[in-house]
Amino acid sequence: MNLIECIKSAMNQLLGNKMRTFLTMLGMFIGIGSVIMVLGLGAGVKDLMMSTFDAIGKGTVMINVKDGRPENMLNQSDLEAIREMQEVEDAVFVGENWMTSIKDYKKEDKWIYFAGAPYNISIVQDVEITAGRMYAESEELAKANVCVVSDTYAKVILGSDTPSDAIGRMLELDIAGEKHEFEIVGIKKEMSFPGMPEEMMPLIAYIPFHTMDQITNFGDLRSYTGGFKVKEEYNPNEVAYQVSRLLDKRHNTQNGYQTQSASSMLDQMNTVMSVVTGFISFVAAISLVVGGIGIMNIMLVTVKERTREIGVRKAVGASNKEILRQFLVEAVILTLLGGIIGMLLGYVGAVALGNAFGITISLTSDMILFAVGTSSAIGIIFGVYPARQAAKLDPVEALRYE
Numbered sequence: 001m002n003l004i005e006c007i008k009s010a011m012n013q014l015l016g017n018k019m020r021t022f023l024t025m026l027g028m029f030i031g032i033g034s035v036i037m038v039l040g041l042g043a044g045v046k047d048l049m050m051s052t053f054d055a056i057g058k059g060t061v062m063i064n065v066k067d068g069r070p071e072n073m074l075n076q077s078d079l080e081a082i083r084e085m086q087e088v089e090d091a092v093f094v095g096e097n098w099m100t101s102i103k104d105y106k107k108e109d110k111w112i113y114f115a116g117a118p119y120n121i122s123i124v125q126d127v128e129i130t131a132g133r134m135y136a137e138s139e140e141l142a143k144a145n146v147c148v149v150s151d152t153y154a155k156v157i158l159g160s161d162t163p164s165d166a167i168g169r170m171l172e173l174d175i176a177g178e179k180h181e182f183e184i185v186g187i188k189k190e191m192s193f194p195g196m197p198e199e200m201m202p203l204i205a206y207i208p209f210h211t212m213d214q215i216t217n218f219g220d221l222r223s224y225t226g227g228f229k230v231k232e233e234y235n236p237n238e239v240a241y242q243v244s245r246l247l248d249k250r251h252n253t254q255n256g257y258q259t260q261s262a263s264s265m266l267d268q269m270n271t272v273m274s275v276v277t278g279f280i281s282f283v284a285a286i287s288l289v290v291g292g293i294g295i296m297n298i299m300l301v302t303v304k305e306r307t308r309e310i311g312v313r314k315a316v317g318a319s320n321k322e323i324l325r326q327f328l329v330e331a332v333i334l335t336l337l338g339g340i341i342g343m344l345l346g347y348v349g350a351v352a353l354g355n356a357f358g359i360t361i362s363l364t365s366d367m368i369l370f371a372v373g374t375s376s377a378i379g380i381i382f383g384v385y386p387a388r389q390a391a392k393l394d395p396v397e398a399l400r401y402e
Contacts, residue, residue, distance in 0.1 A: 013302070013330060014337075021334065024298045027291020028338025028378070029345060032371050034284040036346030037353075039367055042277050044350070044359035049269055059230035060124050060262040061240045062094070063247070072251050073222040081246060082228050087239045091228035092118045093209050093221070094125075100174045102203075105159040114147075114173060114205040116212025116223075124227030127206075131164035132186035140208040147171055147182040150190040150204040157203070163187045171205060175215050182207060236261035288374065291338070292382035299331055299386035307393060314395035324391040331383025332376055339375025343367065 014021045065072050074093065082091040095116025101109040119140045121127055127134070127148075135146045154166040164187060171182045182205070190204060213221050228243065230236045240259035247257045303310070310323060347363050354361040 025338030029342040031284045031288035032339045032342030033346035037350045038280045040350030040361045044361045058263040063226040064258045065224045074226045076221045087234040089229040093223040094225040104157045112203040116209040117206040118209045128189040132167045143211045145182045146185045148186040148206045152201045292378045296382040303390040311399035320391040324387045327387035327390045332379035335375045335379035339371045343371035
């Protein structure tokens with residue numbers, strides 16, 4: 001019996017016992033499907049993170065005051081000192097986040113988050129203006145009452161499907177117990193999740209840092225948060241350490257400032273993703289081993305059921321090698337079909353979850369090779385023993401078997 005005949009025979013055996021075949025492959029469905037889903041989601045999340053970090057640049061570093069003491073707040077002199085470093089391209093303040101409620105077109109309260117942001121906030125944050133404009137440096141220096149809002153503002157607050165309808169409107173915010181009005185001059189794109197109603201997405205507003213500082217800090221130009229951009233030829237993590245030491249020296253503190261580069265944040269996220277992927281892959285591997293043991297047991301039962309068939313084949317000239325190959329092919333086809341179906345189910349699951357969270361999923365060649373290779377390996381490893389048992393059967397004893 002050649003290989004083609006072995007495959008045809010194997011398919012007939014599998015189709016002849018559909019329920020047994022399905023239950024035997026169940027472990028493969030779960031194991032391969034879980035790994036493919038995790039790998040697909042992991043790759044999609046990594047691509048999303050990479051695109052986000054590419055937009056702001058891996059050389060971006062954020063600074064935070066650890067103890068929250070006002071005397072240790074970043075000031076204009078600190079920024080100038082950071083800018084003077086040969087490794088640094090530019091440095092900016094990043095204002096603290098505030099939150100208040102405003103009325104929508106239905107007269108219902110909606111929460112809005114707002115912060116003082118310099119006109120060149122794009123140095124440390126990914127800011128994409130989709131309509132209108134970002135406020136200018138001259139407006140910031142003049143402490144103008146202007147702002148940029150997220151693209152959900154028009155829908156949630158005005159009841160309009162056109163984000164640009166918000167431009168020219170006045171935004172009234174309660175800041176430190178006082179009412180302040182700001183003219184909306186631009187619309188910024190905000191991260192969204194497909195399937196999530198716009199009413200549930202956060203409302204965000206950027207106000208010129210100098211304007212917010214005038215309202216909250218009496219124009220001292222100070223902040224608990226800042227950021228800077230490292231030149232491409234330097235290591236952001238090393239420069240971040242130098243800046244934290246510089247600030248400690250200027251403010252007479254010890255480890256008083258936390259600096260974190262975009263590249264280190266990306267490394268941390270990759271580490272978390274690797275741990276999660278590793279854990280789920282470990283659980284999936286257990287499922288695959290259990291599935292492999294199940295396949296071995298089923299193949300042993302099959303050998304027992306087909307003892308007389310094996311005896312007849314040996315009696316008419318089939319060699320031990322041919323019997324071994326036939327049952328080994330059946331085991332490999334069983335696991336291979338289970339792996340392919342599991343791969344497709346895992347991919348469909350990953351796409352469904354990806355669509356829910358705005359993550360693009362793709363089926364890569366590595367995933368296909370993993371599914372096919374792992375499935376084939378399990379078929380061979382757990383199919384060898386039953387196949388050898390079948391090949392070793394004595395033809396006379398096999399023909400006598402009832």
